[in-house]
Amino acid sequence: MTTRLLDACLGKPVDATPIWLMRQAGRYLPEYRAIRERLSFIEMCRRPEVAAEITLQPLARFELDAAIIFADILLPLEGMGIGFHFAEDAGPVIEHPVRAAADLDSLRAGDPQTDVPFVLDALRLVSRELGGKVPLIGFAGAPFTLASYVIEGGHSRHYAEVKKLMYGAPATFERLMDLLTATVIAFLLAQLAAGAQVVQLFDSWVGALGPYDYERFAAPWSRKVLDAVGGHGAPVIHFANGASAMLPQVRAAGGDVIGVDWRIDLDRARDELGEGVAVQGNLDPVALLGPIAQVEARAADVLGRAHGRPGHIFNLGHGLLPQTPPDTVARLVAFVHDWQGER
Numbered sequence: 613m614t615t616r617l618l619d620a621c622l623g624k625p626v627d628a629t630p631i632w633l634m635r636q637a638g639r640y641l642p643e644y645r646a647i648r649e650r651l652s653f654i655e656m657c658r659r660p661e662v663a664a665e666i667t668l669q670p671l672a673r674f675e676l677d678a679a680i681i682f683a684d685i686l687l688p689l690e691g692m693g694i695g696f697h698f699a700e701d702a703g704p705v706i707e708h709p710v711r712a713a714a715d716l717d718s719l720r721a722g723d724p725q726t727d728v729p730f731v732l733d734a735l736r737l738v739s740r741e742l743g744g745k746v747p748l749i750g751f752a753g754a755p756f757t758l759a760s761y762v763i764e765g766g767h768s769r770h771y772a773e774v775k776k777l778m779y780g781a782p783a784t785f786e787r788l789m790d791l792l793t794a795t796v797i798a799f800l801l802a803q804l805a806a807g808a809q810v811v812q813l814f815d816s817w818v819g820a821l822g823p824y825d826y827e828r829f830a831a832p833w834s835r836k837v838l839d840a841v842g843g844h845g846a847p848v849i850h851f852a853n854g855a856s857a858m859l860p861q862v863r864a865a866g867g868d869v870i871g872v873d874w875r876i877d878l879d880r881a882r883d884e885l886g887e888g889v890a891v892q893g894n895l896d897p898v899a900l901l902g903p904i905a906q907v908e909a910r911a912a913d914v915l916g917r918a919h920g921r922p923g924h925i926f927n928l929g930h931g932l933l934p935q936t937p938p939d940t941v942a943r944l945v946a947f948v949h950d951w952q953g954e955r
Contacts, residue, residue, distance in 0.1 A: 617677040617747055621810065621847035621869050621890050623923035629915060630677035631948045632749070633941065634851075635931030636670040637682045641938060643669050653698050657683055660733035667738045671746070673938060674945045677925075678747045678810065679738060681803070683731050685753030685814055686761060688799050691727025692791065693719045694762055702766060709765040711773065713784045722795035724802035732806040739807030747810050750803030754815035754852075755792040755837065756830035762788065771820040778829050785829065793833045797840045804846055812849040813837060813867070819854015826858055831865045838866030849892055853930055859884045874929030879917035890923035897928040900936045900944065907940060908947050915951050 617630040638644055644666055647656060656662050666682040686696055686704055695707040710716060724732065739748050753761075761767075763774045777785045800811050818830050834850070842848050850867025852858075856876035863870055863885050872881045872893035882891055899910045911926070918924040926948045932941070 615677065615747055617925060618809065618847065620923055620925050621849075623888075623890055625922050628949045629918070629924055629926050629951065631926040631945055632676050632678040632680065633670075633928055633932055634680075636674075636676060636680065636941075637666045637668075638932060639934035640932055640936040640941070641669055641673070653684075657687060658730045660730050660737055663730070663734035664737035664741065667734065667748075668741060670941075671742075674942055675949065676746065676945060678749050679742060680749040680751065680812075681731065681735055681738060681808070683728075683734070683751070685751070685758065685816075687728050687731060688722045688724065688752070688795050689758065689762065691722040691724075692795055696761075704761060704766055706762055706765045709773070710762050710784075710788055711777065713781065713787070716784065716787050716791070719788075719791055721791050722798060724799045728799065732802055735803055735806040735808055748808050749810045749812055749849075750800065750806075750808030751812040751814055752796045752799050752803075752837075754813050754818065754830070755789050755796060755833040756821075757815050757817045758792045758796070759785070759788055760817045760820070762792075768817075768820075771817070774820070775825075778825070789829075789833045793836050796837050800837070800841045801844070804841070804844055808846065810847050810849065811841060812851055812871070813841075815850070815852040815855070817854075818852050819873075823858040823861055826855070826861055831861060834865045842866065842868070847890075851892070856881065860886075863889055869923075869925065871927065872929065877917055878914050878924075879919060882918075882921065890925065891918075892925040892927045894927070894929045895944075897930050897933055897936070900928075900940050901933065904940065904943050907944055911944060911947055912951065912953070915948065916953055920953070 616626045619626050620630050663682045667679050699705050760774050847868040849869040851871030852862045853873050855862050869890040869892050870885055874894050874896035878894050895914050
């Protein structure tokens with residue numbers, strides 16, 4: 613399979629800059645909200661035909677260069693023995709956070725075939741529907757990000773409980789990270805077997821760490837995942853949100869493509885990453901709430917900073933916001949494809 617996005621992942625020349633958007637299948641689309649009115653979020657994830665329908669919704673509207681499976685990074689946790697639910701106003705809630713060594717005794721590494729078969733079934737449905745027209749992206753949360761949820765019990769501002777465990781009981785923290793790493797590796801490999809042609813590792817909360825702690829408490833486990841999943845014929849994207857101050861360390865952890873958030877100019881990011889790796893990003897998602905002229909100006913700035921070097925995938929610096937106008941997304945996709953600057 614050869615497509616614009618796959619070529620860009622490999623650093624090959626393309627006829628137009630490929631674009632897909634994190635959270636492109638989601639709450640900003642009225643057709644998604646119509647399904648959400650009758651089903652809970654977890655029900656949508658657990659029904660393969662519904663998850664497949666949601667995955668394909670944005671491709672029916674926009675000429676995107678990839679689909680990304682509709683799922684959630686927390687789904688593999690339940691099979692590990694980590695219960696969770698989604699609260700309407702508070703997001704994910706871990707029912708029994710891990711705070712001590714004894715909390716690990718009942719946990720195990722997950723098995724995607726028995727724990728999340730619905731995700732794999734959805735991937736198969738979407739892969740058949742796409743028929744090779746564009747790649748299908750699978751994904752997983754990075755071990756540190758999953759550990760952040762598991763230890764904090766949900767979202768956090770300061771990650772105090774995570775850092776208390778890291779610093780005060782590193783052996784316990786490392787045991788949890790080992791379990792999560794084995795689970796993530798198995799989950800990503802199963803997605804590849806089910807039809808994903810690209811996978812992305814989301815390290816959404818690693819920006820809570822400085823470079824020293826990233827090297828000690830996150831990078832080794834991300835590297836294990838990326839080493840295990842790489843080399844299977846599918847590009848691997850490594851997105852570390854909030855990590856613009858430590859891009860060389862992120863690259864050293866691995867990945868064929870490094871996702872970049874909006875907190876750094878793309879040309880500077882490419883200089884820091886060096887040669888031999890593709891880059892993905894990096895428009896601020898809030899920019900899409902502004903006037904179209906401003907959206908296009910900001911997109912042109914990102915594209916211009918690619919300097920015509922191959923290996924750029926246009927994306928946002930994080931996920932689409934629920935209040936994003938779909939018409940703005942359509943204009944952005946067309947603008948990126950039509951952009952006439954150097955490639």
